[in-house]
Amino acid sequence: xPSRSTTLRRLxxxxxxxxxxGAHDAxxxxxxxxxxxxAVWASGFGLSAVRAVPDASILTKSETLEAAxxxxxxxxxxxxxxxxTGFGNAINVxxxxxxxEAAGVDAICIEDNVxxxxxxxxxxxxxxxxxxxxxxxxxxxxxxxQRSAEFVVIARTEALIAGWGKEEALDxxxxxxxxxxxxxxxxxxxxxxxxxxxxxxxxxxxxxxxAVPTTYVGTPLADLRAAGFQIVIYANQPLRAAVTAMRExxxxxxxxxxxxxxxxxxxxxxxxxLVGLGDLRANEARFLMPGGCxxxxxxxxxxxxxxxxELTRDRPKCMLDIKGKSVLERQIEALxxxxxxxxxxxxxxxxxxxxxxxxxxxxxxxxxxxxxxSSLGVAANDLEGPVLCLYGDVIFDESIVGRLLRAPGDVVLxxxxxxxxxxxxxxxxxxxxxxxxxxxxxxxxxxxxxxxxGPRVRQIGQRLDPAKAxxxxxxxxxxxxxxxxxxxEICRELEASHRGPFQEAPALARASLTDLLxxxxxxxxxVSCIDVYKGxxxxxxxxxxxxxxxxxx
Numbered sequence: 001x002p003s004r005s006t007t008l009r010r011l012x013x014x015x016x017x018x019x020x021x022g023a024h025d026a027x028x029x030x031x032x033x034x035x036x037x038x039a040v041w042a043s044g045f046g047l048s049a050v051r052a053v054p055d056a057s058i059l060t061k062s063e064t065l066e067a068a069x070x071x072x073x074x075x076x077x078x079x080x081x082x083x084x085t086g087f088g089n090a091i092n093v094x095x096x097x098x099x100x101e102a103a104g105v106d107a108i109c110i111e112d113n114v115x116x117x118x119x120x121x122x123x124x125x126x127x128x129x130x131x132x133x134x135x136x137x138x139x140x141x142x143x144x145x146q147r148s149a150e151f152v153v154i155a156r157t158e159a160l161i162a163g164w165g166k167e168e169a170l171d172x173x174x175x176x177x178x179x180x181x182x183x184x185x186x187x188x189x190x191x192x193x194x195x196x197x198x199x200x201x202x203x204x205x206x207x208x209x210x211a212v213p214t215t216y217v218g219t220p221l222a223d224l225r226a227a228g229f230q231i232v233i234y235a236n237q238p239l240r241a242a243v244t245a246m247r248e249x250x251x252x253x254x255x256x257x258x259x260x261x262x263x264x265x266x267x268x269x270x271x272x273x274l275v276g277l278g279d280l281r282a283n284e285a286r287f288l289m290p291g292g293c294x295x296x297x298x299x300x301x302x303x304x305x306x307x308x309x310e311l312t313r314d315r316p317k318c319m320l321d322i323k324g325k326s327v328l329e330r331q332i333e334a335l336x337x338x339x340x341x342x343x344x345x346x347x348x349x350x351x352x353x354x355x356x357x358x359x360x361x362x363x364x365x366x367x368x369x370x371x372x373x374s375s376l377g378v379a380a381n382d383l384e385g386p387v388l389c390l391y392g393d394v395i396f397d398e399s400i401v402g403r404l405l406r407a408p409g410d411v412v413l414x415x416x417x418x419x420x421x422x423x424x425x426x427x428x429x430x431x432x433x434x435x436x437x438x439x440x441x442x443x444x445x446x447x448x449x450x451x452x453x454g455p456r457v458r459q460i461g462q463r464l465d466p467a468k469a470x471x472x473x474x475x476x477x478x479x480x481x482x483x484x485x486x487x488x489e490i491c492r493e494l495e496a497s498h499r500g501p502f503q504e505a506p507a508l509a510r511a512s513l514t515d516l517l518x519x520x521x522x523x524x525x526x527v528s529c530i531d532v533y534k535g536x537x538x539x540x541x542x543x544x545x546x547x548x549x550x551x552x553x
Contacts, residue, residue: 005106005150008078011038012152012183012208017225022235024050025067026074030274031238033075040075042068042105044082046239057116061087065099072104079105080154080233085130086110086138093138094145097153107152109185109210110138112159112172129162132172136179143180154210154231155181160188166199173199177207183231185210193219193227200228259365268360269381295405295478297340298382299331300513301392302348302367302375307431307541315353317539318345318392322548327395327539328356330552334398335388338405344382345392346375366509373511377491385484389513391475395548396536404476407530410483411520413457415471415529416536431540432462434473434514438529441470457527460514461504471529473514474536486525487516494519 011018020039023029024046032040047067048055061083068081081100086093086108093110100108112135114128135155142153155176159169173184184207188196193216200209208230213219217237224232245265252261272278285294301318311320318328325333328345335343344360348367362379364370376389388404400414415436437459460473479487494508502508503515521527539545 003106003148003150004076004078004104005148005152008039008080008106008152009150012230015230017221017229018231019221020080020231020233022046022233022238023071024239026070027274028238028242029071029079030074033077034274037077039078039080039106040071041233041235042071042079042081043235043239044084045236047082049236049239057084061096061099065103068100068105069103078107080107080109080152081105082235083108083110085113085115086142088115090134090138090141094141097142097145097151098147101146101148101151106150107154107182108142109154109156110135110142111156111185111187112176129158129164132175135172136175139176139179139181152182153180154183154185155179156185156187156210158187160186160190160195160199166195166202169199170202173203174205177205181207183208183210185212185231185233187212189215191215193223197227203228295340295386295388296342296344296382296384297335297388297390298376298379299328299343299345299390299392300372300375301328301354302346302351302364302370302378303372304349304367305540308539308545309542311542311545312350314350316347316349316351316392319350319353320539320545322395322539322545322552326356327393328354330395331390331392332356332359334396334401337398338401340388340401344379346379348375369509371505371510371515372513373491373516374509376487376513376516377495380488380491383479383484383488385479385481387479387484389477389479391513391538393539394475394536395539395552396474396476400474400476400532400535403530403532404478407478407528409478409526409528410480410486411517411525411527412478413460413517413527413529414474414476414532414536415457416474416534417471417531418534434460434462434475434512435464435466435469436460436471436473436529437464437468438470455528457517457521457529459521460517460527462514463504471531473517474532475513475538477513477517483525486520490516490520490523 018038020041021032021037022041022043023032024043029040044064045055047064048059051059064081064083068079072079083096087096097108112130114130139153139155157169157172157176159172169186173186177184186196186199186209190196196211203209209228210231210233211224211229212233212235213224214235221232249261249265301316304312304316308317319326332343344362345354346362346364347354348364351363364375364378366374388401404412404414436457438455439458440455498508502511503518505511505515517527537544537548539548
């Protein structure tokens with residue numbers, strides 16, 4: 001595979017118009033490559049702007065070099081660095097070439113402004129040009145310093161910007177080409193192509209010409225080609241677009257228009273892709289020592305049934321305080337204790353109250369008219385497996401998570417067998433329970449050791465006959481990679497085609513996790529369970545809340 005410098009040289013040799021676009025950091029450089037440009041222009045204007053300083057030789061060579069190096073590392077296309085005046089005289093320019101070439105930069109551009117330079121488009125500032133012979137010597141020094149024959153040196157003249165006219169621009173351009181420049185950039189601030197067209201008409205050297213259509217941006221690319229420009233650099237448009245977009249987003253956030261803003265900005269998953277999260281995960285799996293846990297967790301905390309009254313007037317159940325810690329904080333501690341650090345929370349009711357750090361948030365803004373299955377669908381991007389899914393109002397012993405992580409199976413539920421003492425007696429539950437019928441009854445007797453993997457689940461739901469139930473689903477389940485894939489596929493299929501009631505729900509939108517699990521069982525998917533005997537509690541009513549305060553430490 002040819003080097004990037006070789007690629008740039010070959011493009012110039014073919015006579016093809018080379019399209020470059022300005023970048024101000026590594027991420028914008030990656031976006032330039034993603035858009036299909038031939039090269040990245042490491043813009044001096046952009047690098048200065050992101051430091052909130054004028055483009056006036058304020059950044060040092062080291063700062064410019066590090067920014068260009070980051071762009072090289074983030075891309076696979078040639079990078080052309082805007083090196084202003086070369087950071088000094090001809091001797092300094094030689095070191096500049098060596099440093100930038102060693103950093104992987106494929107070309108530099110040096111201009112004939114005097115130090116400290118001023119941006120070409122700043123009005124009302126003092127502007128002087130270096131003597132033609134002095135800049136020609138800089139170009140010759142740059143060519144003498146390069147180690148690879150493929151490295152490209154672009155010489156730029158500001159004669160038109162300074163108002164010195166067409167003949168001066170041509171005279172300087174010829175001198176720089178004769179000194180060995182690989183391309184000549186004749187800069188112009190004219191709003192049209194007329195001024196440059198006249199200059200190009202008098203060009204009598206084989207050296208390629210470079211255009212930077214900032215003020216004459218309305219000129220079609222075809223016209224630039226026809227005029228004779230072989231390199232076209234859109235130098236600062238991405239930076240200016242980013243400023244406009246950020247202002248609009250910030251204004252919307254300040255005004256509280258968070259939903260509208262979210263619809264206009266890049267999803268987090270796009271950013272994850274741009275920064276190489278997939279490679280990180282693959283390399284962690286390949287090279288890191290075993291340890292911790294590769295599972296993630298999704299907490300479903302969107303709903304509000306109103307049973308807790310004033311306690312949840314301004315917060316969801318998961319944020320209820322119990323002796324100094326919220327329900328969600330207690331869940332996070334239990335998950336973290338088992339090595340699960342990647343945790344997502346689906347919010348809905350009073351979502352602004354869920355603001356704990358190191359969590360990823362998804363919002364189900366239709367929480368009042370949808371059920372748990374809809375909330376799970378909102379977080380579908382995180383259902384890659386292995387993944388724990390749990391209700392946001394359940395407190396549980398951390399050992400339950402450890403057993404669940406070790407259990408084989410693609411879909412594994414946590415089932416409490418202690419509930420049998422209640423559902424088969426005279427006890428009337430305060431709320432509907434997620435009852436479970438398993439393939440095999442639980443072990444009888446006072447002493448038994450639960451197996452790592454319990455029996456298969458045959459039925460699950462809130463309308464089962466308590467006399468036939470074997471236990472209660474506590475609201476925590478584990479999906480393997482294959483199990484998670486099956487869940488996502490079934491949900492997409494149902495959303496596309498299902499109409500009317502769904503299992504125990506009046507409609508698919510109102511479905512719960514138990515409805516989904518019963519659907520999977522009906523379709524032949526194996527759903528198994530692990531057995532627990534107490535060790536958890538649900539905060540669903542005021543009595544539950546009072547009991548939690550009494551029993552938890």
